[in-house]
Amino acid sequence: EIVLTQSPGTLSLSPGERAILSCRASQSVSGTYLAWYQQKPGQAPRLLIYGASSRAAGIPDRFSGSGSGTDFTLTISRLEPEDFAVYYCQQYGSSSFTFGPGTKVDIK
């Protein structure tokens, strides 16, 4: 099973700053199968990025994804107040799905 590790665990930033979130896989992942989600307290997760770099419908262009192989990144170019949340990466392989443990982006 592929294990995903996310860093940092918590990112404390101010509105307007850039956030860079990392997702590292224990073995190579096809970029096609790498996605990112946002979850706010009390809400279901929301798909942000799929195929490592494609934005889901309705997702603002301040969110971008990149990476390949074992290293993937989610970048939020300028944090808006509504972006403070937990972010998870997810991969598919060998008929199973795994999620990373999440990165919490909170207000500094």
Add this chain to the structure above:
Amino acid sequence: EVQLVESGGGLVKPGGSLRLSCAASGFTFSNAWMSWVRQAPGKGLEWVGRIKSKADGGATDYAAPVKGRFTISRDDSKNTLYLQMNSLKTEDTAVYYCTVVSGFRFQHWGQGTLVTVAS
């Protein structure tokens, strides 16, 4: 608009059983691959299992912690997904989300239903 509404959660004793349902609308349910994802209180997301569309064979796959205890099924005539949970353990306590799987990602999510396993 895609809507997924889970129901059937509640309090159950260890060793007990529970069946969750997910009523789907706003898309062609029979063509969709569906999945259950859970989240223990204060923890991260954990994939539970997936069912393919009947056109793609209808096969199911499960995460190791639930394999042999949980069963996913679907009734395309009712646009409903099910999760039968048997031999429940305290560690199965979680919010269970119904999701639409598209291109190996979880495209749409329900609001979840809470399952609490406690004596």
